[in-house]
Amino acid sequence: MVRKFVTDISAFFGDARFSLEAEKLLQDYELIIGKELQHLKILTRTAPMLGLMGTLIPLGPALMGLSAGNIQTLVSNLVVAFSTTVLGLLVGGVAYAIMLIRRGWYHQDFSDMEYIVEGLE
DSSP states (O other): OHHHHHHHHHTTTTOTTHHHHHHHHHHHHHHHHHHHHHHHHHHHHHHHHHHHHHHHHHHHHHHHHHHHTOHHHHHHHHHHHHHHHHHHHHHHHHHHHHHHHHHHHHHHHHHHHHHHHHHHO
16 A cells, blocks of 8 residues: 555655645545445444344244244254354454454554655655
8 A cells, every 4th residue: 555655646746735735645545544444344343243133033933942842943043043143253253353453554554654755745
């Protein structure tokens, strides 16, 4: 991302409005970084919710099977219920870890971009 930023900012180098254009370009890149992380933020929050929904939905039929004395229905629905919970938490956890790593990379890139702009002013 820093290479692309250098290419983009080089178009404004030597311009009388360089400082203004550089600040706008930094803001644009900050928005791009936010959009890149947005998908992971959504996945981090929705995956556990969907896992919980996948837990609650089969509990109705599981309880119906229990009340009817059908243990096989109870067991099969509980397996589905707990599997979706684990899957939702796993997906949310992996997405969160990826988001933290990418956020660190983007934070470093943005810091480098700010340093470049300050050095050119």
